[in-house]
Amino acid sequence: MRIGKYELVALNTGTFGLDGGAMFGIIPKPLWEKKIPADEMNRITLGGRCLLLKSEDKTILVDTGIGNYWDEKFKKIYRVEFETASLKSSLENYGVKSDEITDVILTHLHFDHTGGSVDFIDDKAVPAFPNAKYHVQKKHFEWAKSASPKDRGSFIQNRFIPLFEEGIINFHDGDAEFDENINLIATNGHTVDQQLVKISDGNQTLLYCADFLPTSAHVPIPYVMSYDLLPLQTIKEKEKILPQAVEEEWFLFFEHDPKTAAAKISMNEKGFFVKETFEDLI
Numbered sequence: 343m344r345i346g347k348y349e350l351v352a353l354n355t356g357t358f359g360l361d362g363g364a365m366f367g368i369i370p371k372p373l374w375e376k377k378i379p380a381d382e383m384n385r386i387t388l389g390g391r392c393l394l395l396k397s398e399d400k401t402i403l404v405d406t407g408i409g410n411y412w413d414e415k416f417k418k419i420y421r422v423e424f425e426t427a428s429l430k431s432s433l434e435n436y437g438v439k440s441d442e443i444t445d446v447i448l449t450h451l452h453f454d455h456t457g458g459s460v461d462f463i464d465d466k467a468v469p470a471f472p473n474a475k476y477h478v479q480k481k482h483f484e485w486a487k488s489a490s491p492k493d494r495g496s497f498i499q500n501r502f503i504p505l506f507e508e509g510i511i512n513f514h515d516g517d518a519e520f521d522e523n524i525n526l527i528a529t530n531g532h533t534v535d536q537q538l539v540k541i542s543d544g545n546q547t548l549l550y551c552a553d554f555l556p557t558s559a560h561v562p563i564p565y566v567m568s569y570d571l572l573p574l575q576t577i578k579e580k581e582k583i584l585p586q587a588v589e590e591e592w593f594l595f596f597e598h599d600p601k602t603a604a605a606k607i608s609m610n611e612k613g614f615f616v617k618e619t620f621e622d623l624i
């Protein structure tokens with residue numbers, strides 16, 4: 343897919359599993375399990391779908407997946423699997439070397455979005471993309487350093503503090519124009535200043551939804567995760583953003599959907615619904 347000066351590529355970076363009940367908040371299991379079935383421990387399979395944006399002068403990565411440096415206990419709890427792909431194998435498939443990445447936009451710093459941002463050499467974390475600037479929201483970074491008891495477990499400090507210590511984080515403060523085709527949109531329902539990435543040329547638009555809409559099953563308004571810090575804020579943000587997505591026929595890109603890379607949505611008297619799905623960007 344091409345939008346403006348960018349070629350867009352969806353990158354699979356492995357899968358993991360989270361509790362289906364937590365992923366769907368107040369929605370009863372008989373409804374959500376029709377969309378994504380649970381395993382014997384009630385976990386649903388989630389993708390780690392990152393986005394590569396290539397132009398003549400930039401090679402941008404949006405989020406870095408869960409990453410590979412986890413112990414057996416962690417991998418078992420979260421059923422982390424790299425059977426189909428990893429960030430490195432997907433980048434290799436597209437002929438992109440780590441040192442060619444010019445920018446990494448991190449939507450937020452939860453471990454499943456920033457895990458691939460660092461490599462470990464002799465137990466020391468170093469930037470996985472040595473020539474890249476990492477783009478992070480300032481207020482989110484401050485929050486991530488000392489989060490609340492509710493969400494502290496989602497921030498693994500050595501996946502992002504080393505980037506700060508290297509001086510390679512470019513901080514943004516709220517909504518920001520990244521360039522003529524890319525805008526960062528700050529949202530506050532899931533966590534403090536999660537930045538969504540909107541790629542547009544005025545004709546076609548794709549929104550990288552991150553954990554605003556983790557899967558295509560989360561399009562209906564009440565389908566909000568228990569992980570969100572402010573579920574009512576998420577609902578307000580859905581009510582603001584989704585009508586525009588319908589009106590302008592945006593592609594909504596899902597980082598965690600196990601099958602669907604992107605979808606177009608519509609609405610009727612019952613609310614928003616998925617009208618067309620895409621397993622890859624074409």
Ligand SMILES: [Zn+2]
Nearest residue numbers: 452454455553
């Ligand atoms: Zn996530």
